[in-house]
Amino acid sequence: MKKNTIITVLLFSVAGLAVMTGCENKRKPGKIYMPDMTYSRAIETYAPLDSVFFTTDEKNPKGEIYYNRKPVEGSIARGELFPYTLPNDSLGYAMSAQVKNPLPPLVTKDSVEAARLFNINCAICHGAGAQGNGPLSTSGKIGAIANLTLPLYVSMTDGTMFHSIHYGKNNMGSYAGQLSRLQRWQIIQYVRTLQPKAAAAPKADSAAVAKK
Ligand code: HEC
Numbered sequence: 001m002k003k004n005t006i007i008t009v010l011l012f013s014v015a016g017l018a019v020m021t022g023c024e025n026k027r028k029p030g031k032i033y034m035p036d037m038t039y040s041r042a043i044e045t046y047a048p049l050d051s052v053f054f055t056t057d058e059k060n061p062k063g064e065i066y067y068n069r070k071p072v073e074g075s076i077a078r079g080e081l082f083p084y085t086l087p088n089d090s091l092g093y094a095m096s097a098q099v100k101n102p103l104p105p106l107v108t109k110d111s112v113e114a115a116r117l118f119n120i121n122c123a124i125c126h127g128a129g130a131q132g133n134g135p136l137s138t139s140g141k142i143g144a145i146a147n148l149t150l151p152l153y154v155s156m157t158d159g160t161m162f163h164s165i166h167y168g169k170n171n172m173g174s175y176a177g178q179l180s181r182l183q184r185w186q187i188i189q190y191v192r193t194l195q196p197k198a199a200a201a202p203k204a205d206s207a208a209v210a211k212k
Pocket residue numbers: 118121122123124125126136142143144145146148153160161162164165169170171172173175187188191
């Protein structure tokens with residue numbers, strides 16, 4: 001009987017110690033007794049990798065496998081359009097006029113989605129009608145918000161609009177992180193529907209080509 005009690009107490013203290021070593025840093029496991037159970041053999045998102053075999057340090061591999069979980073440079077997510085490569089400078093801005101909107105005309109389902117995206121991301125400044133009168137404009141919080149229904153923007157090509165949405169322009173931030181390329185081209189198509197019908201976008205396109 002006495003022997004049993006001693007064994008039980010011993011077992012509990014060992015278990016307690018094991019639990020406590022795991023508590024020091026919640027993000028890192030403490031002592032690992034069975035690596036096969038701690039680390040998944042498959043590489044899983046956010047799951048820690050076995051530091052015996054893997055390292056995220058490119059400069060200090062020490063024979064371990066270097067793996068930083070980042071997509072290989074140049075990878076394109078499934079369903080995403082090709083990257084936008086024009087540089088963020090005045091030359092890139094000028095050249096953007098030549099870039100064509102790669103999407104076919106929006107079908108109803110897509111235009112509902114484009115309108116939704118515009119109202120979430122752009123209307124706060126540009127207004128639901130794109131007249132530059134959103135809440136941040138009327139409250140005076142952000143100045144010089146473009147009225148996208150003006151002739152200047154009616155004749156602006158889709159490519160230039162995309163360039164400005166991609167990199168941002170003055171008081172307008174970049175939307176490259178918030179909206180996929182596909183969504184950005186869709187929003188531009190939606191902006192066109194808000195502009196006056198005399199929209200001369202195709203004409204401006206050919207004018208830009210003629211200049212070249
Ligand atoms: C924080 C307020 C703000 C938000 C949000 C915003 N814009 Fe703008 N936008 C501006 C301002 C300010 C300008 C004028 C920039 C300039 O020419 O100085 C502008 C200009 C533009 C232009 C003209 C760019 C050019 O090359 O002259 C387009 C097109 C445009 N915005 C589209 C959008 C779209 C589409 C969205 C949503 C994805 C959006 N904006 C969201 C503030 C905003």
